Amino acid sequence: MDQINKEDIKQEVFDLYDDYAHNRLNRRAFVEKLSIYAVGGLTVPALMSFLMPNYQTTAEIRVDDPRLKSEYINYTSPKGGGTIKALLSMPADAKGKLGGIVVVHENRGLNPYIEDVARRAALAGFITLAPDALTPLGGYPGNDDDGRAMQSKRDKSEMEEDFIDAFHYLKNHKDCNGKVGVVGFCYGGGIANMMAVRIPELAAAVPFYGSQPAITDVPKIKAPLLLHYAALDTRITEGWPPYEAALKEHGKKYQAFIYENANHGFHNNTTPRYDKAAADLAWKRTIDFFTENLKS
Incomplete structure (x- = not known):
């Protein structure tokens, strides 16, 4: 063949x-x-x-795209990894302050796909911050296998603090309007749900096929949610009905979509699990949602 x-x-x-x-x-x-x-x-x-992922030919936005101002920065995470490296991106011609989006990677560190997603969101008119939770261990190692092994060595609660501190860094950035949301994928989807529970001032959360928070934590959620699930991803999607029941019970604002014939990771265009139709629709919904909730 x-x-x-x-x-x-x-x-x-x-x-x-x-x-x-x-x-x-x-x-x-x-x-x-x-x-x-x-x-x-x-x-x-x-x-x-x-x-396996193909990062060579799948980036939608060039690293040096002239429409963007992108740079790696470091922010402090005292209860987490100490100092965390992150990709900060915004439109090069931005006028005025922008809504902020924390972009949370999968369970393998800040790989090229997540950096590309952060640039896509920035091109849509936001200031984005994509942290690398592997920073204390030397950063994303250049391949996902080693990245997964490294991330499994980090303390889970400390990593949570890294992303919570990313929210505060972005919220207080001189180019941010103070409204900050989060989008996360796989592990990052679970982090997006966690941030919705733990950060009352979070302006919006978009978990892509993310593990759900404890049902007892649902009352703490203040942010509107946009949740994306894959029909073939039974491991994660089976947790949605009780989560939805709790969101309804407590009157939370949410929208949820289950994409038929799509696998976990359907938004990731570097692997064959990618489903272009589902990914494009989910991303359009995501940007529309952030536009509604983050722009002044």
Whole structure:
């Protein structure tokens, strides 16, 4: 088989990758289980290559896009990692103060995909901050496998503090209008829910396929929520009905969408789980939501 197409791959293979990407399978076990599906001209190396992220040709916004002013900054996180590196981006021609968005990475540090997402949001007219929770361990190492291993070594509560401090850094930035929201993906989706619980002044939260907060914490949420889920992502999506029931019970403002035939990670355009139609629609909804809630 010369070229693998997404349609050639059984759903079980995507589920295996999900287990691997979330540290429920080590690499050896992943390869062993993957071999079951290496049939009809498919080889394990070919499947591995197909499933892994491609950062070479997938960026939508160039790193040096002249429409943006982007730079790496460091902010303090006294209860977290001490000092955290982050990508700060805003439109180069910004006039006046901008709504702020904290962009939270997956469980592997600040990789090129998340940096690209932060630039996309900045081009839509916001000031964005994308922290790297791996900073205390040397930063994103250049590949997701090592990034996952590194992130698993960090204290979870300290990482939460890193993102809460990112909110405060952005809120007090001279170019921010004081209204700050958060968008997060996978692990970052869970962080977006956590920030909605722990930061009363958060202006908006958009978790993409993120783990839900404890039901007992739902009354603490003040921010409006926009939640994106994938129908094939049973691991995360099965937690939505009780979360929604609690949001309704406590009169919280939210919108939620479940994207049919989409996998966990459907917004990430660097892996074959990417679903362009679902990703484009979810992103349009996200930017519209932030425009409504963050702009002066």
